[in-house]
Amino acid sequence: MINKRLFRLTKGARKWLFISVLNSYLSAVFYMASMLLFALLLQSILMGQTALWHVLFALPVLLALLFARMQTNGHMVAAAARYSNAARSMLRRRLYEKVSEQEIRDRGSFSASELAQTAAGGIDQLSAYFGRYIPQVFSTMLIPPTILLVLGVFNWVVALVLVLCVPLIPLSILVIRKLAKGQSRKYWRAYVSLGERFLENIRGLTTLKVFQMDETIHREMNQNAERFRTSIMQVLRGQLNSITVMDFIVYGGSGAGIAAGLIQASQGNLNLVGLILVLLLSTEFFLPLRYLGSLFHVAMTGVSAAERLFQFLDLPEEQYGEQKLSATSSYRIEAHELSFSYDGTRPILQSIDFEAQTGERIALVGQSGSGKSTLQRLVSGLLRGYKGSLTINGNEWRDLDPDSVFQQVGLMSSDSRLFTATLRENLRFGNPNAEDAALIAALERVNLRSFFDTLSGGLDTVLTENGGNLSGGQKQRLIMARLLLADRSIYLFDEATSNVDADSEEIMLDVMRALAQEKLVIVIAHRMYSIRDADRIYVLDRGAMVQSGTHETLISEEGAYKRLVEEEEKMEKGVCADEKNELGSH
Numbered sequence: 001m002i003n004k005r006l007f008r009l010t011k012g013a014r015k016w017l018f019i020s021v022l023n024s025y026l027s028a029v030f031y032m033a034s035m036l037l038f039a040l041l042l043q044s045i046l047m048g049q050t051a052l053w054h055v056l057f058a059l060p061v062l063l064a065l066l067f068a069r070m071q072t073n074g075h076m077v078a079a080a081a082r083y084s085n086a087a088r089s090m091l092r093r094r095l096y097e098k099v100s101e102q103e104i105r106d107r108g109s110f111s112a113s114e115l116a117q118t119a120a121g122g123i124d125q126l127s128a129y130f131g132r133y134i135p136q137v138f139s140t141m142l143i144p145p146t147i148l149l150v151l152g153v154f155n156w157v158v159a160l161v162l163v164l165c166v167p168l169i170p171l172s173i174l175v176i177r178k179l180a181k182g183q184s185r186k187y188w189r190a191y192v193s194l195g196e197r198f199l200e201n202i203r204g205l206t207t208l209k210v211f212q213m214d215e216t217i218h219r220e221m222n223q224n225a226e227r228f229r230t231s232i233m234q235v236l237r238g239q240l241n242s243i244t245v246m247d248f249i250v251y252g253g254s255g256a257g258i259a260a261g262l263i264q265a266s267q268g269n270l271n272l273v274g275l276i277l278v279l280l281l282s283t284e285f286f287l288p289l290r291y292l293g294s295l296f297h298v299a300m301t302g303v304s305a306a307e308r309l310f311q312f313l314d315l316p317e318e319q320y321g322e323q324k325l326s327a328t329s330s331y332r333i334e335a336h337e338l339s340f341s342y343d344g345t346r347p348i349l350q351s352i353d354f355e356a357q358t359g360e361r362i363a364l365v366g367q368s369g370s371g372k373s374t375l376q377r378l379v380s381g382l383l384r385g386y387k388g389s390l391t392i393n394g395n396e397w398r399d400l401d402p403d404s405v406f407q408q409v410g411l412m413s414s415d416s417r418l419f420t421a422t423l424r425e426n427l428r429f430g431n432p433n434a435e436d437a438a439l440i441a442a443l444e445r446v447n448l449r450s451f452f453d454t455l456s457g458g459l460d461t462v463l464t465e466n467g468g469n470l471s472g473g474q475k476q477r478l479i480m481a482r483l484l485l486a487d488r489s490i491y492l493f494d495e496a497t498s499n500v501d502a503d504s505e506e507i508m509l510d511v512m513r514a515l516a517q518e519k520l521v522i523v524i525a526h527r528m529y530s531i532r533d534a535d536r537i538y539v540l541d542r543g544a545m546v547q548s549g550t551h552e553t554l555i556s557e558e559g560a561y562k563r564l565v566e567e568e569e570k571m572e573k574g575v576c577a578d579e580k581n582e583l584g585s586h
């Protein structure tokens, strides 16, 4: 009835659940006490035995009980909301931790938009699960048995009739639950798929327009929306049907209890107070069960969202050590027989030997898919789970605490991002304490000073999403300035200069060369000419390290490096010839 894993997650917040259930129970007790008092008063009125002090005593007590019930109801709702909020923030925190851990590794079948939807809508669906459903399960276990006990004191036959009707409710809940589970899953899948496709299509709208696919996708989106509408209607229909069945059982059951009470009273087995209580409490006996039943659909939808969430949380995790990497002025990275696989089956890197140290500019080259980025990620400490040895200053990477590694390592790739914030805020991601003068000096190092001077807002200029109001070259140079402000000891550049103009590339390459005077710089290059003067070049081929050395030694060997250089030269000649032909034809 309660999803054990979801319930276990709320360990730290159960105090609020206890307070909510306690208040719900007290509220029911106050109600029963007020009904008993009311029944006694009514009996004395009907029997003509009412004295003035009866009324003077009963009225304030009734009012006090009413007030106490109102208060406990308020506390019940507030505590349940706190329980729900605490549970949802725990889930969100766990999800965000996992997302940041999983960012580099395989996210399995989970797209970014599904995760965003789960974090927002999915976890919100659980609001009713934690805030209403779970407290109600416990209240239902406590309140109806207490009412039964009170009625049983007056007449056990009435109590028995009510008890006999009870199994009908869990039975109907079980049937509804079976039917509803499939519907809730379908609803959640339709919801996620609609959101996912919508986000993807909006992001790729220009591409869709260029290929004149926007109309087709529009129609597809309409079909998705219709599927979503149908599944929502199914869930609502199921909910209405189940409420109708519940109502039938609740009012039928309380009718049976009242009928039994009347028969017992007519046979002289139930006094007037007892009869009035049967009339007033029979429906109250069934109401918690009915309310629980009506929450089932909401709860099931939340659980369906949680199932996907748990599948994500259960993806294998990176194992990190706790050893701190001590800060020093010189670092040496060594890999020996280093192998890696993302999924444990397909080898991506095989028996790699590699070394690099402060004061060097090291280049990694190779065909697309040869494993360069994977090696970079291992060296940056983002990926673990490797076989063989990878050390930094003699410390095995897998034993190190990731934060102490990230303090020394700066990584820039072609998909490093800028944020929707001012220029100053974006730069300060690198160093939150940097003064404006330091920010401007960093801009100067990447030759953005003159551009900065043209901005009317200066450092307060707001950048749109991922630097949308900058050119490709300006964006990458700005990201580089941010990295320089971080002042790391080891700099990793993964195709940082791809998609930038020749001028920007030259500026960025100069910065890398200058950095290598006193830092350790490892560059993944897609243009071979840009790393000709590197201290050492490593050549990867299908996950294996096939060559290493300087440009001069490598170009003199018949091997993968020479082939890569020749391919690039051939391509460049081809481009030049095309350009000449084009000019000739004009």
Ligand SMILES: Nc1ncnc2c1ncn2[C@@H]1O[C@H](COP(=O)(O)OP(=O)(O)OP(=O)(O)O)[C@@H](O)[C@H]1O
Pocket (backbone or CB within 6 Å): 104, 105, 106, 107, 342, 343, 348, 366, 367, 368, 369, 370, 371, 372, 373, 374, 375
């Ligand atoms: N997160 C991932 N999960 C599973 N496989 C991955 C993942 N990232 C990369 N791979 C696979 O690992 C192999 C090496 O990829 P990697 O990105 O390291 O190559 P690369 O040499 O940097 O390629 P490119 O020059 O095209 O960027 C590829 O076959 C790729 O499919």
